[in-house]
Amino acid sequence: MEAFLSNIDRVVDGFSWTVRLTLLSAFFSFILGILLTAMRVSPVPLLRGLSTAYIEGIRSTPLTLVLLFCGLGLNSALGVSLADSVALDVFWWAVIGLSAYTSCFVSETLRSGINTIPLGQVEAARSLGLTFTQNLRLIVVPQALRTVVGPLGSVLIALTKNTTVASVAGLGVQEASREMKLMFDQGIAPVLPTFVGFAIGFLILTLPMGYFFGWLSKRVAVVR
Amino acid sequence: MTSTPLVVLENVNKHFGDLHVLRDIDMTVNSGEVVVVIGPSGSGKSTLCRTINRLETVDSGTISLDGQPLPAEGRGLAKLRSDVGMVFQSFNLFAHKTVLQNVTLGPMKVLKQTKAQAEARGMELLDRVQIGNQANKYPAQLSGGQQQRVAIARALAMNPKVLLFDEPTSALDPEMVQEVLDVMTDLANEGMTMVVVTHEMGFARRAANRVVFMADGQIVEENTPDEFFTTPRSERAKDFLSKILTH
Numbered sequence: 471m472e473a474f475l476s477n478i479d480r481v482v483d484g485f486s487w488t489v490r491l492t493l494l495s496a497f498f499s500f501i502l503g504i505l506l507t508a509m510r511v512s513p514v515p516l517l518r519g520l521s522t523a524y525i526e527g528i529r530s531t532p533l534t535l536v537l538l539f540c541g542l543g544l545n546s547a548l549g550v551s552l553a554d555s556v557a558l559d560v561f562w563w564a565v566i567g568l569s570a571y572t573s574c575f576v577s578e579t580l581r582s583g584i585n586t587i588p589l590g591q592v593e594a595a596r597s598l599g600l601t602f603t604q605n606l607r608l609i610v611v612p613q614a615l616r617t618v619v620g621p622l623g624s625v626l627i628a629l630t631k632n633t634t635v636a637s638v639a640g641l642g643v644q645e646a647s648r649e650m651k652l653m654f655d656q657g658i659a660p661v662l663p664t665f666v667g668f669a670i671g672f673l674i675l676t677l678p679m680g681y682f683f684g685w686l687s688k689r690v691a692v693v694r
Numbered sequence: 695m696t697s698t699p700l701v702v703l704e705n706v707n708k709h710f711g712d713l714h715v716l717r718d719i720d721m722t723v724n725s726g727e728v729v730v731v732i733g734p735s736g737s738g739k740s741t742l743c744r745t746i747n748r749l750e751t752v753d754s755g756t757i758s759l760d761g762q763p764l765p766a767e768g769r770g771l772a773k774l775r776s777d778v779g780m781v782f783q784s785f786n787l788f789a790h791k792t793v794l795q796n797v798t799l800g801p802m803k804v805l806k807q808t809k810a811q812a813e814a815r816g817m818e819l820l821d822r823v824q825i826g827n828q829a830n831k832y833p834a835q836l837s838g839g840q841q842q843r844v845a846i847a848r849a850l851a852m853n854p855k856v857l858l859f860d861e862p863t864s865a866l867d868p869e870m871v872q873e874v875l876d877v878m879t880d881l882a883n884e885g886m887t888m889v890v891v892t893h894e895m896g897f898a899r900r901a902a903n904r905v906v907f908m909a910d911g912q913i914v915e916e917n918t919p920d921e922f923f924t925t926p927r928s929e930r931a932k933d934f935l936s937k938i939l940t941h
Contacts, residue, residue, distance in 0.1 A: 471818075513767070542728050580887070585701045588784075588786075588788035590782055590784050590785075591784060591786060591788060591789065592783065592928055593749055593782070594786035594788065594845075594848075595782070595788070596747075596749065596772075596775060597747055597749065597775055597776070597780035597849075598776065598799065598800035598804060598848070598852060599772045599773060599776025599777075599780070599781070599800065599804040599852065600772065600799075600800070600803060601769060601772045601777040601802060604803055604804075608799065608803065609788060612790055613790050615787065616790065656695075692790045693789065693832065693834035693835075
C-alpha cells in the first residue's frame, strides 16, 4: 500500500483526466441525446428515420469499435486532427467517440421518459396553440427530464467507467486505468493494492453521483 | 342573439379502423350559442368535439372556424387552435407548472404577451373562478373541481372565439360537479360560444340554446332543450332519456 500511496500524485492525475473525459463527454452526449430524441419523436419521417438508424447503429456497436474507428480510422488513417499535440488530439477523439456512443443511451432514456407523459399534457398544449417545438421545449422535455433523472444518473456512471476504454482502444488516452497499467509496467506498484486503490478511486467518483441523482430525482419529481 | 355561423361542420366522416365513429355530420354553431352534445357512450360525441380543433383528424368533409377551413398542420393549425379553447375530462393541467404558470403559458408563448400582462389577466381569471388564492400551488395539490376551474381559466386566458368542453365533469367527485357547472353557466350567460359534451342534463336544460343528440356516430336529433327533453321525436332519444331520467 505504501508504494501505491507514494505514487498518489500520478493516481490523482490519472483520475483528473478521467473526470475531464467524463464531464466533456457527458455534456456533448446530453446535447446530442436531446437532439436525437427531438428527431425521433418529430412528425417528419426523414428525421425519425435518421435518428432511429443512428441510435440503433451506434448502440449496437461495441464502444471499443466506436473508439477504434475514431482513433485508428478517422485520426490515424484519414489524418483528421483536432489539436496540435498528440495527447490532446487523441483526447478530443475520445470525447467524440464517447459522446457519439453515450448519446444513444441518453436519447433512449429520454424517450422512455417521454412515453411516461400522459397524452393529455400534449393535447392541452396543442389546444393552446403551441407549435410542435414549443410543445417539446416547454411541456414534454421538462417533464420527461424530471422523470428520467435517476436513469440518466446510471448513464453517467456507465460513461465514467467507459472512459477507461479510451486508453486501450487504439487512442492511448491519458486516464486513470492507463495510469494504473503504466504503474504496473514500470514495476513501481504492487498489483493487488494498486487495483484496489484504483477501484476505490472509481467508487469515490461514482457513488456520490448515484446518491446525487437519486436525491435530485426525488426533488424534481413531477407529482400527478 | 346574433346568428353568424362560427363553427361549421359539413359532411364530416371519421373511422377508427372498421368503426365508423362519425357519419355524415353536419353541424353549425353560431356565435354566442351554447350547444350541448349528449348521447350514449360510444356515440361519437367526444370525437366530434375533438375534431373541431383537430385533435382528431377527419377522413372526409370540411370543418371551418369563422369562415376559415381548418389547416391540416403547422403554424396555421396552431394559430387556429389558439382561437379554440378546450377543457378536457381529465383537466390536463401542466403538472410541472404552478396554477398561475398554467394560465399564463399560452398568452406569453402564443399571444406574445408580456409576463406582467399575462399574470395580471391570469390572476383576474383565477379570481373569477375563485382560485386566485391557490395561484402558486401545483395542480396535484388541488381538488379535481379546483383543477377543472383552473383549466377553464387557462382556456379563457387565450380569449378564444369558442370554448369546447369534453365531458368536463365526468372525472369529478359528485360534490365538485356543481362548482364547475356554475362557472360554465356563468360563461354561457355572458354570451361565450360553447360546445359542451356532457351527461349533465340539468346543465343542458339550464344553459343550452340547443341540444344535439348523437347515437352511433350520427346526429339523430337537434332541438331546444325544452322541446328535446319534453317531447323527443326520435325513438333513440326517447329510449336514451327514459334510461337516464328514471333513476
